[in-house]
Each structure stands twice: as C-alpha cells, then as structure tokens.
Amino acid sequence: AADCFERGLLSGRHVLINAGPTREALDPVRYLSNYSSGKMGFALAEAAVEAGARVTLVAGPVNLPTPARVKRVDVVSARDMLAACEAALPADLFIASAAVADYRPTECADNKLKKDPGCEDGLTLTLVRNPDILATLADHDQRPRWCVGFAAETDDVLNYAAGKLQRKNLDLIIANDVSQPGIGFNSDDNAVTLIDRQLQQHALPHASKAKLARQIITFIAEHLPGSPD
Ligand code: CTP
Ligand code: CA
Helix, strand or coil: CCCCCCCCCCCCCEEEEEECECCEEEECCEEECCCCCCHHHHHHHHHHHHCCCEEEEEECCCCCCCCCCEEEEECCCHHHHHHHHHHCCCCCEEEECCECCCEEECCCCCCCCCCCCCCCCCCCCCEEECCCHHHHHHCCCCCCCEEEEEEEECCCHHHHHHHHHHHCCCCEEEEEECCCCCCCCCCCEEEEEEEECCCCEEEEEEEEHHHHHHHHHHHHHHHCCCCCC
16 A cells, blocks of 8 residues: 555645543542543544644543644533534544444533432432434535544444445445454454455454554545545
C-alpha cells in the first residue's frame, strides 16, 4: 500500500474523532458508564495527524495523554459529546469510536441520593435513551463526507455491524469481536473487519491499536472522495 503518512494523504482535511466512554450522572457523586479506555480513538487521532490532517478529538473521561498537534475537547455525558461534535463541524471525516452510553438516568438528583427506608428490597432506576451521535452527524446539514462507525459485538459480529452501517447511513463500519480475550475494550491490541458501503469486507488481523489505527487511516485516506491517486 502507498505510504499515506509520507505522502500526507489527509493534508488539508479536518478529521473529527470521538473516543472513550460517556458518564451519565445519577446524582452529584454517582454515574452510569462502561469500560471503554479510549485507546483506539486516541491511536486514530495520532495516525490522522501523521497523515497530515487537522484533528479534533472529542474525548469522554479517559486517562490518556493528548497526542501531539491534536485539538482535544473533554466532555462527560453523551449529550455534551454530541454538542461538542456538532460544534466542531464542518469536518471532512468523522470517526465515531466513542462507547456512548445508550441510556441515561431520567433525571440527575440535585443532592446525593439517600437509601430510602422503604427500599430494602432494591431500587429500580428509570432510564431514557441518549441521542445517537453518529446517526445525527451522518444525517446533518453539514454531514462529513465520510462517516465511520465502530460496532463492538459479541455474536453475529459482521451481520450486526452491516446492519448498523445501513441503518445509520455510514460509509464504513469497523466491526470488532469483543468476545475474544485480549482484544478490544481496554486492551492494547485489537482485530477488526472493515465493511464498506458495498458490504465488501477487509479483515485487519490482530495487531497493536497503533498499527491498526495506521491501517484504518490508510484505508480511509485512499477511499475518501477527492483523494489524490
Ligand atoms: N453511537 C453513537 N451514539 C450512541 C450510540 C452509538 O454515536 N448513542 C455510535 C458508536 O460510537 C459507534 C456506533 O454508533 O460508532 C455503533 O455503536 P454500538 O453501541 O455498537 O451500536 P448501537 O447503535 O448503540 O446499537 P446496540 O448498542 O444496540 O448494539
Ligand atoms: Ca450501544
């Protein structure tokens, strides 16, 4: 493959990436979240900069250093993340690597919740759906030319991933089998399959997230409309 890094194949492009988990507050000291580390998205941001892009990285709460020359915007909740991503438009490319919480508590209590004497048998939380950041940007007035999603699945990986590509009107989906030990969530390594709009599959075997990020950025840079040959 042509070296998209030496040739700066993304120079002049604005790349927007989101990464990490979101936190959905229950009260001032408690939240719902997930185990996403943000490593894949940060590696993608670094690779996009190395390919010459201007990069905005909207990050949930993660414990990672900001890659050189990346503009980082920190957020907490899914709704904050959506607002920060919309505020970063226009972009040529959007890569949604964040593990956005699908639901949030219906309301965040103003004060720390107390154990209620009437609740010895347990507590039922009511949740409402969060906005879908990727679907919103893929259907936006300022839609990025390429919208790329991730699909972390434990079963029927490629079918679920292809369904998300079509449902959210994406250009590419990166399918991730998180049932395999040692890859995916919170790991330094990963193995993915890229699925394009024609449902063509391109497998990228087990490698470090840094190496996979460069392979993913190379694939996108070579297929992005307006790329040099
Ligand atoms: N995504 C998003 N906003 C959400 C949920 C998901 O932007 N509220 C994005 C993720 O960043 C990812 C893609 O959508 O790029 C797929 O996320 P995933 O959780 O695999 O799919 P969902 O559509 O949430 O479906 P489900 O969790 O039911 O499998
Ligand atoms: Ca989800």
